[in-house]
Every structure is written in C-alpha cells, then in structure tokens.
Amino acid sequence: MSETPKDPLGPGTPDNGDQGQGTTTQGAVPAGKNDAARNGAGRDRDLTSWLPTVVDSIAAVVLALLVGALLIMFSTPRVVESLSYFFSYPWDFFKFSGEAVWDGYRALISGSIGSGTAWTRTLERAAPLICAGLGVSLAFRAGMFNIGAQGQILLGALVGGFIGFHYDLPPGIHLLAALLGALVAGAAWGAIAGILKARTGAHEVITTIMLNYVGRFTMLYFLGKEALQRPDSDNLLSPPVDDSAAFPTIAGVHVGVLLAVVAALFVWWLLERSTLGFEMRAVGANPDAARTAGMSVARVYVSAMALAGMLAGLAATMTVLGRQDSLTDQVAGTVGFDAITVALLGRTTPLGTVLAGLLFGALSAGGLSMQGAAGVPPELTQVLQALIVLFVAAPALVRGIFRLRGQGRKADVMATGW
Amino acid sequence: MKKTARMAMVAGLVALSLTACGERDSDESASEPSSSAPTSEATSEAPSEQFPDHKACIVSDSGGFDDKSFNQTSYAGLTKAAEDYGVQTAEVESNAPSEFGDNINEMVQQGCNTIATVGFLLGDATEAAAKKNKDVDFAIVDFAYEKPLPNVKGLTFNTAEPSFLAGYLAAAKSETGTVGTFGGVNIPTVTIFMNGFYQGVQKYNEDEGADVQVIGWNPETQEGSFTNDFENKTLGQSTAEEMITQGADVIFPVAGPAGLGGLQAAQDNDVKAIWVDTDGCESAAEYCDVLLTSVVKAMDVAVEQAILESAQDTFSNEVYEGTLENEGVGLAPYGPEADIDDELSSKIDELKQQIIDGEITVE
Structure with missing residues (x-):
C-alpha cells in the first residue's frame, strides 16, 4: 500500500526489513497488517520506527491474558483459601483456579462478542476510541505527538451538544448542524496547538497537555451557566441532545459507528493517496528534507493538528449524539488518553487503529460482564489493557519470554520451546 | 530447561513451607460461593x-x-x-x-x-x-x-443540618476568628454542606456576639472556593494552605478524596478540621488527631x-x-483531641434538638 519503491521517505536498512513475509497475495487483513509492519520497520529514523511488529502485538496480548489469568486466580477468595491446604487437596486449587479463569474469560468473550447486545456495546465503545485514535495516528504520522485528544473531544462535545439540545431545528438539519459544530470545534482546538508549533516552535506535547486543562475548565465554566443546565437544577449536567440531533440507529447500533469506519477510510486515503498526506508523511519523516523539497512545514503542522482535532470532535459525537449522553465534566471519560494507546497499539495506521480500537472496545464491554457475571474486580480489565500496552512497549521482554528469534524484526515464528 | 526446573523446585519448596500445616475446613464451606454466604457472626446479635x-x-x-x-x-x-x-x-x-x-x-x-x-x-x-x-x-x-x-x-x-452544627462548633473552637471551607465542584450536593456550615457560624456570632468570618463560601452569590476536582489531593491541600495563610484555623473540606489534602494541610499547620460523609476517625484515621468531628451522611x-x-415487598x-431526626445524617463522635468542653457539647445537643423540633430551620 504505502511502501512504494519511489517513496523517498527514508532508506530502509536491509537488516531491518520484514523479510520472508508474503508481499502481495495474502488475505486482506494480514496483508494490511504486514504492510503496516514493513511500513514501520522500513523507516529507520522516523517516529514509527520503535513501534512493534504485528507478531509482537499479538504476543503481548496473549502474554497479558496469561498474566491476567494469574491475577484472576489470586483475586478469587476460593482459590486463595484452597492454597492453605494445597498439599492435602491440591486438586481443589487447580479446580477452583480453572473455574475462576474459565468463568472470567468466558464472560469476557460473551460480554464482548457473544450476543447482539454484546456486539452493540463493543462497537459503540470502540467507535469513539477509533475516531480519536485516528486523530492521534494522523498527527503522529506528521511527526507530532498529539496528547490533546481529550481536550479536543471536550470542546467537540461542548459545541455539538449545545447545538443538539439548545436549538430547535428540523430533523436531519439538526443532526448535521450538531455534527458540524463538534467537528469544527474539535478542529479549532487542535489547530491551536498546530499554529503554536508552526509559528513559535512550541512543542506540541506541552501545548496539547495544557490545552487539555483549558478544555476541561472551559467545559466546567460553561456547565456552570444556566443555558447549559437543566431547568430547575443547579447540577453540572446538561440535558441530553434532542432526538432530532441524535444519530439514528440501525439494528441497535447508532450510525456513528459507520462514520468511524468512514473516518478510517478517509484517513487511509489522506495519508496514502493525497498530496497533503504525502507531505505529512514527508514532514513526519524529516521536516528539514521536506522544507528543502519545497513543502510548507507550517501548513502541514496546522492542517495535521486541525484534522486530528476534527477526528477527536467526531469521537465526541459518538457519545453525545450517538448515545445521547448529557454533557458533564466527565463526558469524555478517558477516551482521549486511551486513544493514544489505541493509536500506538495500532501502529499509527488506519487499519491498525481500527483493530486496536475494536480490541479495546471489546475489552471494555467484556470487562463489564466479567464484573457483573463472574465477579472479577473491575480494576482487572484496566490492568489487562495496561499490561497489553506494557508488553507492546517492551518488545524485547515479550520476545525473551516467547523465545522469539532475532532482534532484527525477522521473527515471525513463535513456536520454539517455551 | 534446567533453570526452569530449578525455579519450579524452589517455588514448590516455598509453597510447601508456607502451606504445609494447612487443613481444609470442610467440604461445604470451601465450595460455597463466598458472595452469597451469610456469615454466621452477623446473625449472632439479633437473628434478622x-x-x-x-x-x-x-x-x-x-x-x-x-x-x-x-x-x-x-x-x-x-x-x-x-x-x-x-x-x-x-x-x-x-x-x-x-x-x-x-x-x-x-x-x-x-x-x-x-x-x-x-x-x-x-x-x-x-x-x-x-x-x-x-x-x-x-x-x-x-x-x-x-x-x-x-x-x-x-x-x-439533608446534610445542611449537621453542617450547621459543625459550623457552630467550628466558630466556637476558632481562636483566630476565621474558619474556612471549600468544595469539590459547585453542585447542590456539595454546597448544601457549605450553606449549613455558614449558617452555623452566623448562629454562633448571633448568640455570642462574636464576629467569626467564613472564607471560601459566600451564600448570597453561591460562589466560593472549589478544587473543581474530587480526586486531586494536592489541589485540596493548596486550597486549604491558602485559607490557613489567611488566618483560618478550622477547615471544612467538602471535596471527597481531594479534601484529604485539606486534612493534610491542617495537620501540617497545627489547625483543626472537620471531615464529611463518613467518620474521619475511621475512614481517614491518620488525620484523626486534627478532627473536631465529622458530618456523617449515612448512605450505607x-x-x-x-x-x-x-426484599420485604414494602x-x-x-x-x-x-435528617438529624431519623439519624440519616449527624455528627460523628468528637475527635480525641478536639477538646470540646461540656458546655459546648450540651449547646450542640440543644441546637440539634431545636433543629429536630423545627425551631431552627437550616436551608
């Protein structure tokens, strides 16, 4: 897809290529993944070079699930009790741990993909993560670490939500207005960081983190105003958006989820097929070279951050217009920060981000069933997510444990001796 | 592989030494799911x-x-x-x-x-x-x-009622003539404490001809000091520090976990504090020595x-x-170092009775 021979973005060092992988004729998903893998591995010096390979990612997930199983075992009172007489009745320990782990992971699976409701939950939780994650990925490819998705989501939610419940417009137009409002607000918020970087060189990590605070307090400030509160209430809670501004639902899932897929396609097209995307990747790989080649680095920074913010604004509509959540200071949850994880786990490619977003959505939805049905502590699903990221970030550790061969990213066999 | 075997052996020995003398209680209790098992001790007092x-x-x-x-x-x-x-x-x-x-x-x-x-x-x-x-x-x-x-x-x-008592108590115990309160976020469930507290202080000023000031809350404008965050202990601490600098010697934080920072500040500066929601001497025992009392909200x-x-279908x-009357809210027992004399203690009880009887209304 992207690693065309004439791509000048960086010399792939020979020992760093993903050798031995099928190049063209695999199924759609693995082909995309491998492509993504080579894409990251081939460019030695750009930001994506430290991202792990697909095999590493899968190994990290497996390893996290194994550690999670241990945690489930030792957070089950029955199992811990049976340890005290382990040598009299060792079978109890194995039976109880087996049951605890089986119940827990069965609930995880059935709660995430086991039924129609489960799929709805997974998709609706994945959608905002995917959108915001795409924003982080896009900025990342242009050489910027966008920590500001949280603030961009809040601003998108504020404007989109306000249009959604305050104005009385005909259906369709109302939805469109609220959607546009959220996109524009998110884009504007993101563009601030881009302009600051382009004009003054201020580092985007610092400015976006600070803009998160500004976004949060902007939200709190406006929630204190009568116009955003419910009538006869002083709680910092807005009404939900009108039905005319809400996404319609198809088969129980709001159509915002489809928009997330469209957004992923758009980002892929933008990065791989458009001139602007080419410039973004060039700037991301080497801003000096891009400038020498006649590209406007400032324009790329601003437009990349604006687009990233717009995607975060789209993420905001998933909850505010999709699930008709009321505006509160917590309306964004932790989506903006989870999005960074999703983007990095997805190797900052559109397809990878979608898959990682689905994984996190499924973990979140399945985690609910783990709590409700299997009584697994709620912290555990968050620990699972954290473990996955930890192992992804430490590929040497994962390779060591699974005895994967080769530091040179040639490893694609995980069969030998463990 | 040799290393693995050695590690397994060590682990086995450790497990053996830790658990060798353990015995299984009985088959029934071990196999019963713990969440639904009623404990036998609970039923010992009054079999419900x-x-x-x-x-x-x-x-x-x-x-x-x-x-x-x-x-x-x-x-x-x-x-x-x-x-x-x-x-x-x-x-x-x-x-x-x-x-x-x-x-x-x-x-x-x-x-x-x-x-x-x-x-x-x-x-x-x-x-x-x-x-x-x-x-x-x-x-x-x-x-x-x-x-x-x-x-x-x-x-x-109605946490305004016990907060009223807390305000009276704070005003009576203040030596500097200034007491401070701050909230988590400006929402009714928080400000109801602050309103009651403020009125309690005013009641003390009326009764005793004193002029104790409340900083951090203005009931007319319904504006005051807020951490805007229920989690961040540091924010609570700096807010309280600021109030102590302004002369407050009793702090009333209404900010959930962030309020723990207020207790920390009180402890550091040797002033008193009043905790909210639960009895601070149990839920935050490390700060028990600075607590006059706690405004308890018996949600449990x-x-x-x-x-x-x-369950009973009623x-x-x-x-x-x-309310104070049905004991859904109230004051926790005074802290061990609160040093409340009998006169003040009976005055508080008197006020409590007056609120229950409707002679004093707290809004």
Whole structure:
C-alpha cells in the first residue's frame, strides 16, 4: 500500500526489513497488517520506527491474558483459601483456579462478542476510541505527538451538544448542524496547538497537555451557566441532545459507528493517496528534507493538528449524539488518553487503529460482564489493557519470554520451546 | 530447561513451607460461593430475617467503589445487607458516563431484584432502566425525581443540618476568628454542606456576639472556593494552605478524596478540621488527631434500608430524606483531641434538638 519503491521517505536498512513475509497475495487483513509492519520497520529514523511488529502485538496480548489469568486466580477468595491446604487437596486449587479463569474469560468473550447486545456495546465503545485514535495516528504520522485528544473531544462535545439540545431545528438539519459544530470545534482546538508549533516552535506535547486543562475548565465554566443546565437544577449536567440531533440507529447500533469506519477510510486515503498526506508523511519523516523539497512545514503542522482535532470532535459525537449522553465534566471519560494507546497499539495506521480500537472496545464491554457475571474486580480489565500496552512497549521482554528469534524484526515464528 | 526446573523446585519448596500445616475446613464451606454466604457472626446479635433469594446490586459513578466517599459508603450498605439479611450481591463500577446505561442493564441481566445507583449523574440512566424493567426496584443515592416512577426511590440527605452544627462548633473552637471551607465542584450536593456550615457560624456570632468570618463560601452569590476536582489531593491541600495563610484555623473540606489534602494541610499547620460523609476517625484515621468531628451522611444505612424494603415487598417510591431526626445524617463522635468542653457539647445537643423540633430551620 504505502511502501512504494519511489517513496523517498527514508532508506530502509536491509537488516531491518520484514523479510520472508508474503508481499502481495495474502488475505486482506494480514496483508494490511504486514504492510503496516514493513511500513514501520522500513523507516529507520522516523517516529514509527520503535513501534512493534504485528507478531509482537499479538504476543503481548496473549502474554497479558496469561498474566491476567494469574491475577484472576489470586483475586478469587476460593482459590486463595484452597492454597492453605494445597498439599492435602491440591486438586481443589487447580479446580477452583480453572473455574475462576474459565468463568472470567468466558464472560469476557460473551460480554464482548457473544450476543447482539454484546456486539452493540463493543462497537459503540470502540467507535469513539477509533475516531480519536485516528486523530492521534494522523498527527503522529506528521511527526507530532498529539496528547490533546481529550481536550479536543471536550470542546467537540461542548459545541455539538449545545447545538443538539439548545436549538430547535428540523430533523436531519439538526443532526448535521450538531455534527458540524463538534467537528469544527474539535478542529479549532487542535489547530491551536498546530499554529503554536508552526509559528513559535512550541512543542506540541506541552501545548496539547495544557490545552487539555483549558478544555476541561472551559467545559466546567460553561456547565456552570444556566443555558447549559437543566431547568430547575443547579447540577453540572446538561440535558441530553434532542432526538432530532441524535444519530439514528440501525439494528441497535447508532450510525456513528459507520462514520468511524468512514473516518478510517478517509484517513487511509489522506495519508496514502493525497498530496497533503504525502507531505505529512514527508514532514513526519524529516521536516528539514521536506522544507528543502519545497513543502510548507507550517501548513502541514496546522492542517495535521486541525484534522486530528476534527477526528477527536467526531469521537465526541459518538457519545453525545450517538448515545445521547448529557454533557458533564466527565463526558469524555478517558477516551482521549486511551486513544493514544489505541493509536500506538495500532501502529499509527488506519487499519491498525481500527483493530486496536475494536480490541479495546471489546475489552471494555467484556470487562463489564466479567464484573457483573463472574465477579472479577473491575480494576482487572484496566490492568489487562495496561499490561497489553506494557508488553507492546517492551518488545524485547515479550520476545525473551516467547523465545522469539532475532532482534532484527525477522521473527515471525513463535513456536520454539517455551 | 534446567533453570526452569530449578525455579519450579524452589517455588514448590516455598509453597510447601508456607502451606504445609494447612487443613481444609470442610467440604461445604470451601465450595460455597463466598458472595452469597451469610456469615454466621452477623446473625449472632439479633437473628434478622434472611432473604437468600433476593439479589441486590449496585452501580457506581465514575469515582469507583474505593473513593473513600459516597460510592464507597453506598457500597458498604450493600455489603452490610449481605451480612445482615443474606442477600446475594453483584456490582459494577463505571469508568465514564457513557457506560451508565450499559452497566445498569448488565445488572438487570444478572437477575438483580434491587439495583442501587450512586449519584445524580446516573439519574437519566436509572430512570430509563426503571421504565423498561418494572419488576426491578431501583434506589438512587443523592438524587430525587420530580415525578418518580413507582419502582424508583430517591435517597437524599439533608446534610445542611449537621453542617450547621459543625459550623457552630467550628466558630466556637476558632481562636483566630476565621474558619474556612471549600468544595469539590459547585453542585447542590456539595454546597448544601457549605450553606449549613455558614449558617452555623452566623448562629454562633448571633448568640455570642462574636464576629467569626467564613472564607471560601459566600451564600448570597453561591460562589466560593472549589478544587473543581474530587480526586486531586494536592489541589485540596493548596486550597486549604491558602485559607490557613489567611488566618483560618478550622477547615471544612467538602471535596471527597481531594479534601484529604485539606486534612493534610491542617495537620501540617497545627489547625483543626472537620471531615464529611463518613467518620474521619475511621475512614481517614491518620488525620484523626486534627478532627473536631465529622458530618456523617449515612448512605450505607439508606441503601441497606432500601434493599430490605425491596426484599420485604414494602418498597415505595417515596423519597427518603436523611435528617438529624431519623439519624440519616449527624455528627460523628468528637475527635480525641478536639477538646470540646461540656458546655459546648450540651449547646450542640440543644441546637440539634431545636433543629429536630423545627425551631431552627437550616436551608
């Protein structure tokens, strides 16, 4: 897809290529993944070079699930009790741990993909993560670490939500207005960081983190105003958006989820097929070279951050217009920060981000069933997510444990001796 | 492989030395799921009615059940109901507002008969779930509907009343003539404490001809000091430090876990403080020496009561309001170093009686 021979973005060092992988004729998903893998591995010096390979990612997930199983075992009172007489009745320990782990992971699976409701939950939780994650990925490819998705989501939610419940417009137009409002607000918020970087060189990590605070307090400030509160209430809670501004639902899932897929396609097209995307990747790989080649680095920074913010604004509509959540200071949850994880786990490619977003959505939805049905502590699903990221970030550790061969990213066999 | 075998051997030896003398209690107790097992000690005092077929559940807001504040206290009501009445339990913690609806539905799917939801943020989701599941009883902490559905009970607390007493106490104990209060976020469930506190101080000024000032809250404009964050202890600490610099020698933080920073500041500067929601000498024992008292909001009692009513089929949608009279709110025992003399103590009791009798109204 992207690693065309004439791509000048960086010399792939020979020992760093993903050798031995099928190049063209695999199924759609693995082909995309491998492509993504080579894409990251081939460019030695750009930001994506430290991202792990697909095999590493899968190994990290497996390893996290194994550690999670241990945690489930030792957070089950029955199992811990049976340890005290382990040598009299060792079978109890194995039976109880087996049951605890089986119940827990069965609930995880059935709660995430086991039924129609489960799929709805997974998709609706994945959608905002995917959108915001795409924003982080896009900025990342242009050489910027966008920590500001949280603030961009809040601003998108504020404007989109306000249009959604305050104005009385005909259906369709109302939805469109609220959607546009959220996109524009998110884009504007993101563009601030881009302009600051382009004009003054201020580092985007610092400015976006600070803009998160500004976004949060902007939200709190406006929630204190009568116009955003419910009538006869002083709680910092807005009404939900009108039905005319809400996404319609198809088969129980709001159509915002489809928009997330469209957004992923758009980002892929933008990065791989458009001139602007080419410039973004060039700037991301080497801003000096891009400038020498006649590209406007400032324009790329601003437009990349604006687009990233717009995607975060789209993420905001998933909850505010999709699930008709009321505006509160917590309306964004932790989506903006989870999005960074999703983007990095997805190797900052559109397809990878979608898959990682689905994984996190499924973990979140399945985690609910783990709590409700299997009584697994709620912290555990968050620990699972954290473990996955930890192992992804430490590929040497994962390779060591699974005895994967080769530091040179040639490893694609995980069969030998463990 | 040799290394692995050696490690396994060491692990085995450790396990052996740790557990060699263990014995299995009995087959029954070991195989019984712990969540539904009524403990035998609980029934020793007064054998209460048992409802092993009743399932009571709880959904937190995004603070989680370990917030040392209202989620945790409400959750204590559920565990207490399990101990006292042998009900089964289940719980779900929410991470974000968009999960509220799903989480309540999950509890419905798990066959819960009573579902307690914690906090006004869950108001809409609770009502929506109650509409769809008419045979499930819902109790929502800190919220009351204008037109409640027949199966939803609001659990509210008039914390202004005990805060009034706390304000009087603070004013009486202040040597500098300045007391300070700050909140988490400017919402009614927080500011009701601050309003009551302010009025208590004014009452002291009237009675004793004193001029004790309250900083951090202005009841006319309904504006004051807020950390705008319930989690960040450092913010609470710096807010309180600032008040102490301005001369306050009694601090009344109404900010959940962030308020713990206020207690820290009081401890560092050798001034007094009053805790909220739970008895600080139990929930934050390390700060017990700075506490005059705590304004207790007995959400655990209210939740347990609602579960019992639901199990007994006496559940109604009438809003519960915790007051000094029904002991749904109150003052905790004075702190060990509060140094409250008998005169002041009896004055507080007198005021409490006057509030119960309606001679003093706290708004």
